[in-house]
Amino acid sequence: MSNPAKPPRNGSGKAHHDMGDEGYMEPDELVPAMDDVQADHGALGADDEGAGVDDSKHKVDDLDEEHNEPIVIREDTNADDSVKLYLQQIGRIKLLTAEEEIALAKGIAEGNETAKKKLIQANLRLVVSIAKKYIGRGLSFLDLIQEGNLGLIRAAEKFDYKRGFKFSTYATWWIQQSITRGIADKSRIIRLPVHMIETISKVKRANRELTLQLGRQPTREELAGHLDISMSKLRLALKATQSTISIETPLKTKDDQSTISDFLVDENMEDPDSQVSNDSLVSELDGILNTLRPRERDVIKLRFGLKDGNKRTLEEIGQLFGVSRERVRQIETRALNKLRRLCRSNQSIRSLKNYLSQ
Numbered sequence: 001m002s003n004p005a006k007p008p009r010n011g012s013g014k015a016h017h018d019m020g021d022e023g024y025m026e027p028d029e030l031v032p033a034m035d036d037v038q039a040d041h042g043a044l045g046a047d048d049e050g051a052g053v054d055d056s057k058h059k060v061d062d063l064d065e066e067h068n069e070p071i072v073i074r075e076d077t078n079a080d081d082s083v084k085l086y087l088q089q090i091g092r093i094k095l096l097t098a099e100e101e102i103a104l105a106k107g108i109a110e111g112n113e114t115a116k117k118k119l120i121q122a123n124l125r126l127v128v129s130i131a132k133k134y135i136g137r138g139l140s141f142l143d144l145i146q147e148g149n150l151g152l153i154r155a156a157e158k159f160d161y162k163r164g165f166k167f168s169t170y171a172t173w174w175i176q177q178s179i180t181r182g183i184a185d186k187s188r189i190i191r192l193p194v195h196m197i198e199t200i201s202k203v204k205r206a207n208r209e210l211t212l213q214l215g216r217q218p219t220r221e222e223l224a225g226h227l228d229i230s231m232s233k234l235r236l237a238l239k240a241t242q243s244t245i246s247i248e249t250p251l252k253t254k255d256d257q258s259t260i261s262d263f264l265v266d267e268n269m270e271d272p273d274s275q276v277s278n279d280s281l282v283s284e285l286d287g288i289l290n291t292l293r294p295r296e297r298d299v300i301k302l303r304f305g306l307k308d309g310n311k312r313t314l315e316e317i318g319q320l321f322g323v324s325r326e327r328v329r330q331i332e333t334r335a336l337n338k339l340r341r342l343c344r345s346n347q348s349i350r351s352l353k354n355y356l357s358q
Contacts, residue, residue, distance in 0.1 A: 090124040105161035151178025296335035
């Protein structure tokens with residue numbers, strides 16, 4: 001194969017492209033940890049309830065063994081035919097010897113793109129082995145593989161064979177981190193920063209610990225004190241844990257096919273009662289204004305914004321009718337006097353006045 005096998009996109013299918021240096025551990029930070037055969041996921045700060053990192057410890061040697069075994073997908077992974085085809089393709093790629101790995105790493109250091117592709121191809125099974133451990137975290141198996149592949153690419157670019165580590169050991173960290181960051185970014189409807197995901201996970205863990213110690217649910221003050229964080233930060237983390245649901249979620253009733261959106265009030269729209277009242281008000285106002293002369297009626301409507309909601313000045317109205325500002329004022333005064341007299345003598349208009357004053 002001349003190019004690295006690519007998993008077909010499905011579902012959200014969007015790769016996590018934010019793979020810059022920011023937010024990732026550099027090789028110098030990884031070196032001390034590589035002496036330990038266990039990759040401690042807990043150091044990344046999330047628990048099994050969060051969208052972040054698995055607390056369980058996967059031995060690098062175990063991952064290497066899986067990497068060399070045929071890939072078997074359980075029935076509950078819901079892998080479709082295209083995913084199975086991808087797995088078959090990468091299963092046929094020859095694994096590298098230690099000497100071949102070093103030779104490719106040297107080529108990558110010299111800018112050889114073909115060497116980088118070969119190193120990536122030979123380790124695609126490692127990504128699948130790691131991705132399987134994150135099934136059920138909010139991303140499809142296919143998306144987990146895609147995220148892991150991006151971490152693998154990053155590892156191939158950063159790998160330094162001179163440090164004496166196997167590439168699979170080094171790449172495991174990048175793959176895990178890429179997958180967990182992808183989960184944190186994409187599994188929520190509302191995206192939360194990774195540092196907030198980590199804080200939420202710590203709060204959940206502290207809540208479990210204190211519940212066991214105290215025999216009851218801890219108070220917010222006790223949680224904040226246990227974590228040594230401010231109350232405002234704790235409140236923010238607790239608020240972020242609130243789940244969201246689609247407004248198109250159907251109501252679980254036997255005969256009703258309604259969704260939640262059917263019962264939400266659109267504040268930008270009038271309710272039926274208000275609409276009827278407003279229509280009645282407009283009708284009565286038109287009836288009152290029709291007692292005025294056409295010019296008087298137009299002046300009142302323009303002055304009080306009854307035509308389009310925009311109130312006009314005397315100067316603006318004068319320009320529209322080709323008369324002076326003073327003449328418009330006189331017309332307005334005469335029209336208002338007529339309306340006042342009408343209000344005093346007409347019972348329905350007095351009722352309208354009471355309605356407007358409510």
